[in-house]
Amino acid sequence: MAKKDKKTDSSEAESLLELLRVPSGEVDVLRDFDPRATPGYPGKGKKDADEELEALDPELSDLQERLYAASTVDDMKAPSVLLILQGLDTAGKGGVIRHAVGMVDPQGIQLASFKRPTEEELAHDFLWRIEKQLPKPGKLGIFDRSQYEDVLIQRVEQFAPPEEIERRYGAINDFEARVAESGTKIVKCFLNVSRGEQRGRLMTRLEDPEKLYKYNPGDVNTASKFDAYMEAYSIALTRCNTEIAPWYVIPSDRKWYRNWAVAKLLIETMREMELGWPAADFDIATEKARVSALPE
């Protein structure tokens, strides 16, 4: 299977930025994206997945450290990265954070998890709580859910009137354009899991006492609206897929591919930022002399 993917989908050199990028124009998640695909995966499959993921660690860690280092010299001008993770329950947002994001230094990560809005948050525009969690300069920000919940669950469950939902697509595009212009590189990942896989994962949580805490009876309500969610995702992926804040669809029925793909996407994104090491804002020779003069 992996072999076939390798032949048909990619050469080693082909970039996930291209392979997983949502094409412009109207997309339909169920029609256009295969949750079991493994585009661009260089290994054999699940059996070498740990190795393939670990192989990404040195470069990802290096890029994150460069990102952070830039912020130590001139905090105001330093760029940041914002990885937005969206997907249904069990799609693996937590798994990606644990296994892919978890490879980098915790000091470089700024994680925000958006759950049901509080009373205070609801009293503001939907982007108010998002704005507050934007990554600081030098940080790799991770959004576990995001502003997109306001056009996904809120659309499916009709928590907001249709004209308000309609307004939000444009508001999100304007917001993301402003954030990107202020120096934040935005990467939006939709973790695409199939109906059958989701059902299986929910059952697994119920069968394993160590996974039971992840199960929430409300997840079944959401799962029962699978098609409505896929439609809401299709609209969001169509209308908020900009050059400055592109969407990627991560096939997520295979956890090992999903984790690898997000890590690889992060690497390719950060490579394009051409992050150098900052120059010293002090005289190195003088400082060497000062250190040498310290008692041994």
Add this chain to the structure above:
Amino acid sequence: MAKKDKKTDSSEAESLLELLRVPSGEVDVLRDFDPRATPGYPGKGKKDADEELEALDPELSDLQERLYAASTVDDMKAPSVLLILQGLDTAGKGGVIRHAVGMVDPQGIQLASFKRPTEEELAHDFLWRIEKQLPKPGKLGIFDRSQYEDVLIQRVEQFAPPEEIERRYGAINDFEARVAESGTKIVKCFLNVSRGEQRGRLMTRLEDPEKLYKYNPGDVNTASKFDAYMEAYSIALTRCNTEIAPWYVIPSDRKWYRNWAVAKLLIETMREMELGWPAADFDIATEKARVSALPE
């Protein structure tokens, strides 16, 4: 060396909670603690350090997940852990966070870094900014520096009058007792690095373009007051070493030992919390039937 440590300092069974615990009574850092020691280390030394550290990963990750899981069921009663890291520049607070804390799921970590107080922070009592960063239930909180800066740098640099410094030791003990009683397990680690090692690490930062960003000319001013800092640490370790919030001294001249020891201390601390998996607050059979009824 490691062999010798093993023979003299510990059997496999001896716990770091005992080996590294600051004894009650008056201590003197320079006299009482060897920064090059490796008590309790089960391996051979630097060459098997990666393996020894990785060997701790499964249990540390498991304990952190249990801690987190408890908070998903009854958020208010769930315990948390607070690891306080103190040490001079280059002692390795960042290294411990990257290599030891970095093994666990980023979602379970709540990291706070205390730098020079802001104007707003200075307008409040010194514990005001600390209180705000206490770990939420279920979290492993990490303080990179802490309330102890207010009796360390503030003492050495005389940023506060002697009677105010004097007041703070008791205030810290009262504060920590309250925090511990509210369900937070406190572990305080002093990363003990020698004068010579610190000097060497500062020089290394100046010699390596990829480490240059970590160098700050102010570090030399601090390093030149090594003895005064050791005295301030000795006082803090003597006066704020309580049963409910104990101090541990981590020999830190060997980075591989330091990282391993903090990870091991965390494990031993969390083991004592006897963290079980939470029971379901729903009927499992009912939920299995609901999931089974979802379309495949």
